[in-house]
Amino acid sequence: MFRSKDYVKPLLFVFKKAGKHEIHSCFCHEFLALWMLEEKGKIRIIDEKIVTPFKFSVVPEEKFNMLLEAPLKYFQFSDEKGKV
DSSP states (O other), rough: OOSSSSSSOOEEEEEEEEOOOOBOOOOOOOEEEEEEETTTTTEEEEEEEEEEOOOOOBBSOOOOOEEEEGGGGOOOOOTTSSSO
8 A cells, every 4th residue: 555665644535435345465564544534524543453464355443435555664663863
């Protein structure tokens, strides 16, 4: 899903209808998947999982219409010198 180890921008997917769509992590680095449901202008977190490489099926607990995928590297914080 992500281009390289240095590509650290999260991806947001918005679906027209809520459902329990499967995702996979073939050829992906480890990432955080955050499933959300938007209803009546409010966003509720449905499920969150750290997805490891080469999983063929990852499904949330409930229906969702938004999915945020962020590589774990995105959450690393730098020290005082700006190095990770």
